[in-house]
Amino acid sequence: MTHDSSRADAATARQQEVSPAHDPRSAWFTEARFGLYIHWGLYALGARHEWMRSREFMSNEAYERYFRHFDPDLYDPAKWAKLAGAAGMKYMVVTTKHHEGFCLWDSKLTEYKATNAPCGKDLLRPMLEAFRAEGIRTGLYYSLLDWHHPDYTVDVKHPLRYDEAFVARDALRKWQNYVDYIHGQTRELLTEYGDIDVLFLDFSIPGEEGFPGKGKDEWQSERFVDMVRTLQPNTLINDRLGVPGDITTPEQYQPREWIKIDGKPVLWEACHTFSGSWGYHRDEESWKSTEQILRMLIDTVSKGGNFLLNVGPNARGELDERAVERLEEIGVWMRKHQRAIHGCTASPAHLPACPEDCRFTYNPKTNRLYVHLFAWPFKQLHLANFSGRVEYAQLLDDASEIRMVEGEKKLTIEAGAFDEGRPANMLTLQLPVKKPKAAIPVIELFLKS
Numbered sequence: 001m002t003h004d005s006s007r008a009d010a011a012t013a014r015q016q017e018v019s020p021a022h023d024p025r026s027a028w029f030t031e032a033r034f035g036l037y038i039h040w041g042l043y044a045l046g047a048r049h050e051w052m053r054s055r056e057f058m059s060n061e062a063y064e065r066y067f068r069h070f071d072p073d074l075y076d077p078a079k080w081a082k083l084a085g086a087a088g089m090k091y092m093v094v095t096t097k098h099h100e101g102f103c104l105w106d107s108k109l110t111e112y113k114a115t116n117a118p119c120g121k122d123l124l125r126p127m128l129e130a131f132r133a134e135g136i137r138t139g140l141y142y143s144l145l146d147w148h149h150p151d152y153t154v155d156v157k158h159p160l161r162y163d164e165a166f167v168a169r170d171a172l173r174k175w176q177n178y179v180d181y182i183h184g185q186t187r188e189l190l191t192e193y194g195d196i197d198v199l200f201l202d203f204s205i206p207g208e209e210g211f212p213g214k215g216k217d218e219w220q221s222e223r224f225v226d227m228v229r230t231l232q233p234n235t236l237i238n239d240r241l242g243v244p245g246d247i248t249t250p251e252q253y254q255p256r257e258w259i260k261i262d263g264k265p266v267l268w269e270a271c272h273t274f275s276g277s278w279g280y281h282r283d284e285e286s287w288k289s290t291e292q293i294l295r296m297l298i299d300t301v302s303k304g305g306n307f308l309l310n311v312g313p314n315a316r317g318e319l320d321e322r323a324v325e326r327l328e329e330i331g332v333w334m335r336k337h338q339r340a341i342h343g344c345t346a347s348p349a350h351l352p353a354c355p356e357d358c359r360f361t362y363n364p365k366t367n368r369l370y371v372h373l374f375a376w377p378f379k380q381l382h383l384a385n386f387s388g389r390v391e392y393a394q395l396l397d398d399a400s401e402i403r404m405v406e407g408e409k410k411l412t413i414e415a416g417a418f419d420e421g422r423p424a425n426m427l428t429l430q431l432p433v434k435k436p437k438a439a440i441p442v443i444e445l446f447l448k449s
């Protein structure tokens with residue numbers, strides 16, 4: 001065996017230890033780790049949450065004013081794509097249609113679309129082109145709910161669920177027409193817009209308050225998935241269709257550990273907002289800080305997941321300034337630390353546990369372990385049971401060496417006369433007193449193979 005092939009074998013073995021049922025279709029996805037979610041539709045005009053129509057029980061007529069005024073004159077998707085690329089995002093997922101029913105693309109199956117609004121153009125196509133030009137993969141979100149379609153029946157989320165006359169007309173609604181519509185629109189999206197890397201279908205509704213639910217039987221999900229697999233076998237599908245998909249998608253929630261289904265770790269992606277709303281929300285003030293977002297990204301990767309971070313562009317077609325500022329700051333950190341994110345995953349089970357206030361991410365190809373320090377300690381970071389495992393350590397910020405001591409420290413007069421009691425298997429990293437400038441400092445450990 002040549003040296004090179006044994007090195008490749010070792011890398012494969014490490015890969016297998018850290019990734020669940022390795023599927024070549026999802027290799028790009030786990031490599032990417034970080035994506036941009038985009039929620040954009042008529043609700044950007046209302047600027048008070050993408051669910052405003054349901055929350056305010058608005059009729060089609062009342063909501064129509066947003067359609068009549070949707071004219072994003074400053075829309076320049078190349079700017080969005082550049083910002084995402086600089087922030088280290090490797091894929092995007094955009095709402096082609098949200099629950100309101102409005103379509104960003106020129107669908108032949110409806111008149112309720114961007115080409116018929118004052119902006120008068122397909123907004124999806126230039127967006128996908130702009131992101132692809134930045135080397136960013138493209139995914140589509142498509143809402144299974146539709147509060148505008150005449151054959152969509154009432155459920156517990158419907159804006160007109162308490163309008164008796166509207167509910168009474170449910171008996172006249174032709175559900176199969178609606179199913180044909182969602183399957184047909186998805187077919188359009190998967191045939192006319194190039195390679196679609198992710199399809200995010202949203203969502204199945206449990207029956208509640210006397211309203212019937214909608215799930216796999218209503219969406220005819222098995223047939224739906226078959227169609228997607230036939231049209232684009234490599235598209236990764238999420239898990240909200242009521243049948244198993246490729247990606248498990250916790251929303252605004254950080255799992256405690258690698259997500260498991262039936263005891264087996266799965267491919268997963270956490271999606272998060274900067275504030276509480278997905279669509280543009282002018283007055284919301286609960287924005288997370290850049291550092292908090294970075295900690296969430298790192299925490300996700302340390303548990304083997306992907307992080308999909310949302311922006312809600314406004315109705316001029318621009319990203320919220322608060323998002324731009326944070327994405328730029330994320331980019332500052334990612335420029336130096338992306339190799340602790342891209343291609344990384346959870347630390348392998350055979351390695352000892354992570355110290356307090358830190359997260360480990362691990363690259364199985366390079367066999368490097370990254371220690372992300374959420375809190376900067378005083379001078380020493382102790383890694384229990386790590387003696388003999390690390391060949392070299394450096395601060396990722398500037399590639400400055402981090403010196404290491406194995407086992408017990410010899411007592412000195414200055415240290416005081418007490419037994420520090422560091423066991424021989426404890427590896428201690430000698431840190432500078434002053435925290436480096438990076439929002440979250442990272443130490444890169446080159447493990448012995």
Ligand code: GLC
Binds near residue numbers: 039050051202203251
């Ligand atoms: C949801 C919400 C929503 C948002 C989404 C994000 O289920 O209905 O408004 O688009 O999930 O994944």
